[in-house]
Amino acid sequence: MKTTTGDQALIKRMNTAIVLEAILQAEPLSRAKISEITGLNKATVSSLVQDLIDNQLVREIGTGVSSGGRKPVMLEFIATAGYAVGVDIGVNYLRGVLTDLRGAIIAEKKLPLQAPDADEVFNVLRPFIQTLMEKAPQSPFGIVGIGVGVPGLVDRAGSVLFAPNMGWRDVPLKEALSRTFGIPVMVDNEANVGALGERMFGIGRGISNMVYVSVGIGIGTGLILHRTLYKGASGFSGELGHLSVEAHGRPCRCGNRGCWELYASEQALLEQAEAAGYPRDLDELLEAAEAGDEQVLAMLRGIGEYLGVGISNIVNVFNPDAVVIGNRMSRAQPWLEEAVTQTVEQRALGFHLRGVHLLYAELGDRSAVMGAAELAIAAFFERLKSA
Amino acid sequence: MKTTTGDQALIKRMNTAIVLEAILQAEPLSRAKISEITGLNKATVSSLVQDLIDNQLVREIGTGVSSGGRKPVMLEFIATAGYAVGVDIGVNYLRGVLTDLRGAIIAEKKLPLQAPDADEVFNVLRPFIQTLMEKAPQSPFGIVGIGVGVPGLVDRAGSVLFAPNMGWRDVPLKEALSRTFGIPVMVDNEANVGALGERMFGIGRGISNMVYVSVGIGIGTGLILHRTLYKGASGFSGELGHLSVEAHGRPCRCGNRGCWELYASEQALLEQAEAAGYPRDLDELLEAAEAGDEQVLAMLRGIGEYLGVGISNIVNVFNPDAVVIGNRMSRAQPWLEEAVTQTVEQRALGFHLRGVHLLYAELGDRSAVMGAAELAIAAFFERLKSA
DNA sequence: ACAACTTTGTTTATCCAATAGACAAACAAA
DNA sequence: TTTGTTTGTCTATTGGATAAACAAAGTTGT
Numbered sequence: 112m113k114t115t116t117g118d119q120a121l122i123k124r125m126n127t128a129i130v131l132e133a134i135l136q137a138e139p140l141s142r143a144k145i146s147e148i149t150g151l152n153k154a155t156v157s158s159l160v161q162d163l164i165d166n167q168l169v170r171e172i173g174t175g176v177s178s179g180g181r182k183p184v185m186l187e188f189i190a191t192a193g194y195a196v197g198v199d200i201g202v203n204y205l206r207g208v209l210t211d212l213r214g215a216i217i218a219e220k221k222l223p224l225q226a227p228d229a230d231e232v233f234n235v236l237r238p239f240i241q242t243l244m245e246k247a248p249q250s251p252f253g254i255v256g257i258g259v260g261v262p263g264l265v266d267r268a269g270s271v272l273f274a275p276n277m278g279w280r281d282v283p284l285k286e287a288l289s290r291t292f293g294i295p296v297m298v299d300n301e302a303n304v305g306a307l308g309e310r311m312f313g314i315g316r317g318i319s320n321m322v323y324v325s326v327g328i329g330i331g332t333g334l335i336l337h338r339t340l341y342k343g344a345s346g347f348s349g350e351l352g353h354l355s356v357e358a359h360g361r362p363c364r365c366g367n368r369g370c371w372e373l374y375a376s377e378q379a380l381l382e383q384a385e386a387a388g389y390p391r392d393l394d395e396l397l398e399a400a401e402a403g404d405e406q407v408l409a410m411l412r413g414i415g416e417y418l419g420v421g422i423s424n425i426v427n428v429f430n431p432d433a434v435v436i437g438n439r440m441s442r443a444q445p446w447l448e449e450a451v452t453q454t455v456e457q458r459a460l461g462f463h464l465r466g467v468h469l470l471y472a473e474l475g476d477r478s479a480v481m482g483a484a485e486l487a488i489a490a491f492f493e494r495l496k497s498a
Numbered sequence: 499m500k501t502t503t504g505d506q507a508l509i510k511r512m513n514t515a516i517v518l519e520a521i522l523q524a525e526p527l528s529r530a531k532i533s534e535i536t537g538l539n540k541a542t543v544s545s546l547v548q549d550l551i552d553n554q555l556v557r558e559i560g561t562g563v564s565s566g567g568r569k570p571v572m573l574e575f576i577a578t579a580g581y582a583v584g585v586d587i588g589v590n591y592l593r594g595v596l597t598d599l600r601g602a603i604i605a606e607k608k609l610p611l612q613a614p615d616a617d618e619v620f621n622v623l624r625p626f627i628q629t630l631m632e633k634a635p636q637s638p639f640g641i642v643g644i645g646v647g648v649p650g651l652v653d654r655a656g657s658v659l660f661a662p663n664m665g666w667r668d669v670p671l672k673e674a675l676s677r678t679f680g681i682p683v684m685v686d687n688e689a690n691v692g693a694l695g696e697r698m699f700g701i702g703r704g705i706s707n708m709v710y711v712s713v714g715i716g717i718g719t720g721l722i723l724h725r726t727l728y729k730g731a732s733g734f735s736g737e738l739g740h741l742s743v744e745a746h747g748r749p750c751r752c753g754n755r756g757c758w759e760l761y762a763s764e765q766a767l768l769e770q771a772e773a774a775g776y777p778r779d780l781d782e783l784l785e786a787a788e789a790g791d792e793q794v795l796a797m798l799r800g801i802g803e804y805l806g807v808g809i810s811n812i813v814n815v816f817n818p819d820a821v822v823i824g825n826r827m828s829r830a831q832p833w834l835e836e837a838v839t840q841t842v843e844q845r846a847l848g849f850h851l852r853g854v855h856l857l858y859a860e861l862g863d864r865s866a867v868m869g870a871a872e873l874a875i876a877a878f879f880e881r882l883k884s885a
Numbered sequence: 886a887c888a889a890c891t892t893t894g895t896t897t898a899t900c901c902a903a904t905a906g907a908c909a910a911a912c913a914a915a
Numbered sequence: 916t917t918t919g920t921t922t923g924t925c926t927a928t929t930g931g932a933t934a935a936a937c938a939a940a941g942t943t944g945t
Binding site for chain 2: 919920921922923924925926931932933
Binding site: 116117118119121122123126129149150151350351353354355356357359365367368369374417420423427428457458459 | 536752814846
């Protein structure tokens with residue numbers, strides 16, 4: 112491992128990144144304003160901006176209003192300098208978007224999946240992505256990358272180590288896609304990309320430290336700490352769904368006992384419902400709740416309470432600014448919210464003191480695709496910085 | 499907040515830090531070797547080393563062995579260029595060390611504490627620190643700082659927000675000490691400094707991601723992620739002792755239910771012992787265990803199992819390279835170890851796969867003081883980098 | 886309408902850290 | 916001795932950032 116030493120090229124890359132960042136955050140912006148914001152000299156800014164313009168990342172969009180002197184030339188980021196593909200692989204569906212570099216959706220596609228067999232999925236996935244890519248207009252950078260979210264454990268190399276609900280084991284997804292398309296591919300866990308999606312384009316915009324709780328069949332979590340996705344020491348973390356909340360509770364297929372997801376997931380609800388003679392179907396249960404079925408409401412409150420138990424633990428551990436509940440169960444918000452909030456308020460240490468916000472996903476079933484696209488976009492910017 | 503822009507001074511600071519780091523990690527080292535290791539040009543290294551020598555941080559210690567050419571001039575870090583004070587404030591004791599910049603103990607002091615009243619402690623603390631400081635030989639940088647570990651919640655400003663066992667609330671410890679001594683003061687939680695201590699000087703040397711579990715009256719935790727102490731979003735984290743492991747367990751004074759520390763701390767053991775007619779004293783219980791008292795051994799196994807439950811949760815969340823069990827209960831290692839290991843192996847997801855190590859503190863009751871000193875030393879190096 | 890002041894963005898000369906390459910000193914081995 | 920190697924310094928060059936001067940393009944007060 113070579114230590115990154117400092118030289119002048121590094122300075123230039125750093126400062127270019129700073130300038131670009133400034134424009135992204137508050138466009139349109141003049142050179143003078145950038146100089147003021149960043150503390151860089153006017154001449155430096157001029158020079159760096161020129162480079163950005165030469166690289167087709169920024170353009171002048173005419174003059175702005177003067178405040179008693181020469182009118183400023185306003186600059187903006189060229190969001191259409193390139194495009195990104197985001198894909199959300201579900202157990203029984205495939206969802207994809209083509210976005211520009213600012214995350215605006217250019218094209219969208221959805222497909223039901225039959226057998227989630229790895230080979231089969233790949234055969235469907237390839238033309239699926241291809242079609243999206245073809246929707247992209249001509250642009251300087253073209254398709255900058257493909258981001259993929261998968262409901263399973265993903266390692267640093269982008270291989271799906273284990274996806275129980277898909278029946279996958281050791282599927283080198285990233286490698287396969289890279290080879291097929293010849294452009295950068297990022298693969299990550301569904302909860303992680305969901306977190307990214309809500310953080311960049313949803314309810315979590317601008318929040319520095321956020322925990323995304325993906326409540327579906329199981330419970331997955333995506334941690335955003337200091338504005339970046341946090342991965343554990345060995346790359347795959349976020350297994351908060353398997354935090355034990357009942358030390359001597361039911362055994363879980365993970366080997367542990369009393370895992371949180373056994374008590375607070377969609378599956379937990381469906382099992383309870385079935386035992387009580389209800390259909391094993393979330394939609395029908397939510398309809399019953401809507402109609403005021405007291406038994407269903409009680410079940411939902413129970414789920415909400417257990418959700419709160421786990422969220423309290425998360426709050427105590429990570430001290431996030433916000434917790435976002437997403438994925439399928441977020442649709443039950445009206446009937447969960449009270450129980451969740453109450454439980455967390457009771458249990459989380461100094462909850463009010465910290466000002467943690469309990470939020471619900473804003474992008475609905477698009478959290479993950481959008482996050483997947485963001486994965487590709489972020490990687491593109493990262494490459495810009497280091498070259 | 500001003501963005502740190504890049505200029506030549508920044509480069510120089512970065513590269514100087516790289517050179518110093520290289521020397522610290524593998525002294526003694528020649529200029530040529532440093533150039534080779536860091537990738538910096540020989541001339542650059544020469545110049546930077548000269549600066550370090552001028553600043554009394556590095557010195558030449560004669561020539562080394564040649565491998566067929568001019569003999570290299572070996573360089574070493576001047577550990578005695580300054581000294582640091584570390585203090586561990588306990589409920590009924592005060593412990594302090596004076597170390598050089600490499601953490602070698604120059605002087606040590608211990609004092610029993612009567613009433614842990616904040617004012618009183620401060621009155622004892624002042625001369626206590628003063629005495630340690632006077633033991634320091636003359637040096638270019640003098641006493642570079644004072645690090646303090648406290649059994650309580652500490653905010654970013656170094657105020658002790660809440661220390662239940664001391665009966666403290668909102669004690670601006672850092673400010674008070676800063677004013678008294680006029681040198682940099684760092685205050686942090688006991689578990690955090692303990693983690694630092696073991697990481698730098700104990701069993702955790704060189705480990706990048708480590709969780710230190712301080713098992714005393716309560717349970718505190720210090721997280722070291724990516725080689726640095728991790729603090730939650732709002733500065734104080736590490737409340738893993740209050741992770742709920744029994745969702746409907748006993749209410750805890752923190753407001754939550756079934757907190758881990760209710761089942762796995764020294765206090766938990768003492769309560770069980772008392773109920774069974776044993777003396778409420780750890781030493782006597784350990785003696786009984788030593789003598790093979792089956793009832794005591796069973797209690798210790800129970801504690802060990804619960805320790806394992808919590809540690810499994812930690813492993814699942816943070817994926818650390820190692821978990822270190824420290825503080826008073828680490829003395830019970832022989833009777834805890836089996837139960838802990840077994841439980842974690844059963845419960846932590848893919849425990850073996852990850853290669854997590856279960857370790858026990860090496861510095862004994864010195865983990866915290868040494869970490870406190872390290873806090874001051876690290877801050878000194880940090881200041882060097884940014885000025 | 887005009888002078889005076891402002892703001893914007895470029896140009897110029899200067900500074901400074903890193904670097905390659907030349908070089909001298911110091912040494913081992915043949 | 917001779918030859919080749921290693922170490923560390925010296926010199927000229929490169930390339931970014933910067934301050935200061937400046938031109939261009941405004942606004943405002945009288």
